[in-house]
Amino acid sequence: MRGTKRKISLPRRFLIDFMHASMRVPAISFSRPLDVGPLMAARAKAKSPPGWAAVFVKAFAIVAQDEPVLRTLYVKLPWPHFFELPRSVAMVAVARTECGEEFILPEKVPDLESRSLAEIDAQIRRAKNAPIEDIPTFRKILRASRLPLPLRRLSWYLGQNFGRMCANNFGTFGVTSVAAYGPGDLRAISPNPFLISYGVVGPDNRIDVSLRWDHRVTDAVAAARALNRLEQVLNTEISAEILACGAHQAGP
Template sequence: MVFDLMHASMGVPFVSLSRPLQIRPLLEARASAKVPAGWAAIFVKAFALVARDEPILRTLYAKWPWPTFYELPKSVAMVAIARVVDGEECVVAQRIAGPDALPLAEIDALIRHAKEAPLRDVPMVRKMMLAMRLPLPLRRLAWLIGLNFGRQRASFFGSYSVTSVAAYGGGELHAITPGPFILSYGVAEPDQTINVVLRWDHRITDAAPIARVLTRLEQALNTEIAAELRGSRQAAEPKPIRAVAT
């Protein structure tokens, strides 16, 4: 799978922008949540919230039947998940459609399911393993079809990817996929910042809109996402019972 993925990614002209985001309100809200969502779920939803108002983040470049840009009606996330299977480390993907409309708890549950459930119970893994059993010429044909028809591309590869090594100590990760957008994040620092790297297909947009996207991402983390985390805490707390005199 990794060999095929790297082969499909070779021709994508990626550019990257890295920036520390100030996330004090988010950290405070997450610390007070009874069951805080994982960082992957937080970034999956935050990026989709930004993409809801930024059509460029829902745009794909497809080559068939002729080179064109294809704008999706909603975002589709692909999350890279590290796990161990039969003593071997591997990476699997979890597809999450329309994450901007899903509760954080549901996004987090989907990611945890892909990380912990038996592989046969993860639909995306089953689809992936079925494709990997094909002979090389048929696999390459399947990848070409999946990558170059706009409507199918989001189904197979999503409109953006989220990956990180923060669980293993952080670091600035410049991942490679067929694109068009790849978001990676580090660990929360003592100064209440978190470093984010956004890589994108330069055929779709240039750096100026992406700089604006990172500013909007910081806002989404500290407003919509923080508010949802605070709301989940309040929902988990039992309401006081008021005594009524008779």
């Protein structure tokens, strides 16, 4: 059967490289439903509640403040070792459509501990809607994707295996979801040492959350403990910040 040859776009070329790098990470996952009743009550009272991606980014960063392993990378150069970062850096999967093509690009969200939930949400929304050339992370990705394949493979290998470069390129954790399109079981892979995905909140105020992690860094006990703590943070610190922001919005 005759077909049509199509050129691979730069965003799709990046995703091909991304998958190649992800397959090198020996990751496993743990999933469980989280009860987010207090969080849902807080969101219901807010005039403009933050998006779920921002909620999970900020919540996981709070959890990682007390769990250094959640800020730890495994790198191979100049010899295999762990590289612990003082702060969390998130990479959020952002769905874009350009020239009729749908694709995903990761937006780097740093300084999570010092930023408000509203600021984090604004950055993610801007990455979703602003022109691609206006987003520094996207410009860097597409510029690197123009390199020939051997140079791209070399740059990805170096970027994954030097401590600072790994932190700058992949952060300490990623967040992804397709919950906006309905319920489902997303089992994503990533070069990130930790990857969170979440589903749709059910009528019982429960949301399925999955944590995938690099098994070289830690084990299932730490992952289960992180999800337990994540549930607490969502219903306490995050809910309180949403309520405080809602009160500020209602004040005028």
